[in-house]
Amino acid sequence: KDIEIVASARNIPEQVVTNDDLSQIMDTSDEWIKQRTGIKVRHISAGENTSDLAINVAKVLLKQVSWQADDLDLIIVATMSPDNMTPAVGAMVQGALGAKKAIAFDISAACSGFSYAISIAQDIMIANNFKNAMVIGAEVLSKLLDWQDRTTSVLFGDGAGGVLLRLSSTRHLLAKDLNTFGDLADNLVAGSIAVADSWQDNLHHISAFKMNGREVYRFATHNVPKSILSAAKKANISLDEIDHYLLHQANSRIITQVARKLKQPIEKFPVNISEYGNTAAASEAILLAECLENKVIKPGETIILSGFGGGLTTASLIYKF
Numbered sequence: 001k002d003i004e005i006v007a008s009a010r011n012i013p014e015q016v017v018t019n020d021d022l023s024q025i026m027d028t029s030d031e032w033i034k035q036r037t038g039i040k041v042r043h044i045s046a047g048e049n050t051s052d053l054a055i056n057v058a059k060v061l062l063k064q065v066s067w068q069a070d071d072l073d074l075i076i077v078a079t080m081s082p083d084n085m086t087p088a089v090g091a092m093v094q095g096a097l098g099a100k101k102a103i104a105f106d107i108s109a110a111c112s113g114f115s116y117a118i119s120i121a122q123d124i125m126i127a128n129n130f131k132n133a134m135v136i137g138a139e140v141l142s143k144l145l146d147w148q149d150r151t152t153s154v155l156f157g158d159g160a161g162g163v164l165l166r167l168s169s170t171r172h173l174l175a176k177d178l179n180t181f182g183d184l185a186d187n188l189v190a191g192s193i194a195v196a197d198s199w200q201d202n203l204h205h206i207s208a209f210k211m212n213g214r215e216v217y218r219f220a221t222h223n224v225p226k227s228i229l230s231a232a233k234k235a236n237i238s239l240d241e242i243d244h245y246l247l248h249q250a251n252s253r254i255i256t257q258v259a260r261k262l263k264q265p266i267e268k269f270p271v272n273i274s275e276y277g278n279t280a281a282a283s284e285a286i287l288l289a290e291c292l293e294n295k296v297i298k299p300g301e302t303i304i305l306s307g308f309g310g311g312l313t314t315a316s317l318i319y320k321f
């Protein structure tokens with residue numbers, strides 16, 4: 001028993017914010033952002049919250065298959081920017097679809113979240129003999145950013161993507177390598193809700209994104225190749241047998257460095273960061289949906305999905321279409 005990806009979709013806010021727009025409100029430049037990150041524009045919510053993007057993805061996914069909403073057994077949303085502590089975005093999607101049979105919840109693993117969620121969906125589906133699942137990565141990071149902090153706010157964007165999974169008798173998810181480095185947790189923090197000194201004065205304040213960019217960058221260049229090699233070993237395949245490397249779109253220079261470290265041609269590494277910025281848990285979902293829609297990924301080909309970021313975490317999945 002295994003899982004098979006049978007549909008993919010993405011939903012991106014219409015509003016585009018350019019690097020020049022940002023240089024009007026903080027001390028940065030189109031040149032610096034493009035050169036250091038690869039980002040040209042990002043899409044920023046004009047009022048849509050994370051659940052709105054996730055529900056849009058869910059509806060497009062169901063349109064692609066003949067399933068009804070109440071055929072769904074499981075809905076998992078990976079997000080670090082939910083609408084609420086409760087209800088979960090997953091539950092809001094379940095309610096909006098009327099998918100009454102589905103159990104639905106969120107998982108929080110930042111930029112590794114989509115890969116963690118697919119891995120967890122596979123385990124739950126096999127353990128419970130669920131026939132299908134919907135897995136979505138959705139973020140409205142703009143609500144968490146400090147738009148005066150040029151070291152973080154220029155890097156991120158909003159968006160959502162997702163897949164439908166079906167229980168399958170043929171093998172597809174050849175290996176998974178999930179890791180958490182909690183000792184490095186403080187290097188990427190967003191949305192902290194502090195406790196007031198005296199309980200009746202609770203602060204109702206959520207903290208903005210804070211990142212030790214140098215440390216997270218170093219962490220990624222060191223641990224992403226390790227995670228990919230570990231997954232390839234578990235799948236008993238060589239790196240040359242992987243047709244496409246879909247890395248979390250955190251920074252274009254990291255992608256180049258990982259390709260060089262793994263001695264794999266850069267053509268195997270699709271990049272769309274120039275259009276979206278870093279969309280955390282939505283990043284891999286959007287990239288996967290685009291690569292499937294543009295037929296970059298062909299039937300029978302093998303890909304690796306590799307997420308890395310907050311936690312700190314890494315997560316690599318090897319999937320054969």
Ligand SMILES: O=C(O)C1CCN(c2ccc(-c3cc(CO)ccc3Cl)cn2)CC1
Pocket residue numbers: 036037111155188212213214216217220250251254278280308309310
């Ligand atoms: O000075 C420069 O060149 C700066 C140096 C710092 N940079 C960084 C640093 C870290 C990230 C990052 C973020 C996440 C969060 O999802 C996950 C994974 C990564 Cl590797 C992205 N950019 C930008 C260019």
